[in-house]
Amino acid sequence: MPPKRALEIRPGDHNTRKWHVALTEDAFLSFLTHGGDAAKAVFGEGSLFSPFLFEKFFDPADAFPLWDFDSDALLSGLRKVKKTSVDCAETDSEYVLRAELPGGKKCDVEINGDKTKVIDISGQWRSQQGSGSIRDWRTGRWWENGFVRRLELPEDANWKKAEAYLYDDGFLEIRIARNISAECSTHQRNAGPGESDTD
Numbered sequence: 621m622p623p624k625r626a627l628e629i630r631p632g633d634h635n636t637r638k639w640h641v642a643l644t645e646d647a648f649l650s651f652l653t654h655g656g657d658a659a660k661a662v663f664g665e666g667s668l669f670s671p672f673l674f675e676k677f678f679d680p681a682d683a684f685p686l687w688d689f690d691s692d693a694l695l696s697g698l699r700k701v702k703k704t705s706v707d708c709a710e711t712d713s714e715y716v717l718r719a720e721l722p723g724g725k726k727c728d729v730e731i732n733g734d735k736t737k738v739i740d741i742s743g744q745w746r747s748q749q750g751s752g753s754i755r756d757w758r759t760g761r762w763w764e765n766g767f768v769r770r771l772e773l774p775e776d777a778n779w780k781k782a783e784a785y786l787y788d789d790g791f792l793e794i795r796i797a798r799n800i801s802a803e804c805s806t807h808q809r810n811a812g813p814g815e816s817d818t819d
Contacts, residue, residue: 624793627784629729632740637759639681639740639768643671651763661722662745662767668706668719668792669767681762683738683772687715705791715777715796722767727792729784737773739782741792742766774798 648671652659663670671677678684686708705720721727727743744757744766757765773779773796781797 622788624785624787627727627729627786627792629782629784632730632738635756635759638756639758639762639770641759641761643679643681643763645671645677648677648763658745663763666705667722668741668769669722673706680767680769683770685772685774686717687771687774687777710798712798713800714798715774717771717792717794719792721786721790721792727786729782729794737777737779739771739773739779739794739796740768741771741794742768 648663652663655663661667665672667673669680671680673680674684687710707716707718709716721743722745727741730740730742742758746765758768762768776799778797778799783795785793785795787793
């Protein structure tokens with residue numbers, strides 16, 4: 621396995637204007653047609669950041685409940701033709717997402733909110749050009765300068781115990797621990813006093 625480096629997972633910055641410009645299918649197709657090879661590399665078929673990752677158009681800036689679905693079924697079409705570099709899985713102890721990053725160099729990982737737990741994976745693929753005014757690229761037509769995938773975390777995900785790594789081969793891996801104790805206490809409550817699941 622190639623060497624990796626840990627990425628800092630930051631709490632969200634609560635910028636209410638971030639990702640507020642919705643990406644529509646028409647706008648995306650027009651952008652992709654004129655965006656050149658760099659845009660196709662970032663948003664192309666099978667990319668974690670493609671609006672068509674889940675076969676139907678879905679704005680990557682909208683939070684998607686990825687782990688609510690069977691990843692084999694969700695990504696089956698792309699996997700059959702070997703066009704995806706995205707893998708998501710879960711074990712008894714954690715949720716895991718692994719995906720190739722556009723350019724393979726840099727991204728930010730943020731977890732937003734306490735009640736609705738959403739993880740933002742974003743980065744810039746092109747520096748802002750123009751009038752010299754410094755503006756947060758995430759507050760406008762973000763796809764012209766960057767990429768994002770927002771994922772809604774399952775209820776039992778312990779976002780405080782999340783880890784993110786960037787491998788030298790350009791793959792991002794995010795591991796999010798599960799709250800096992802919550803499951804156990806629910807199971808014990810359902811069993812009642814003096815009962816066990818082996819009875």
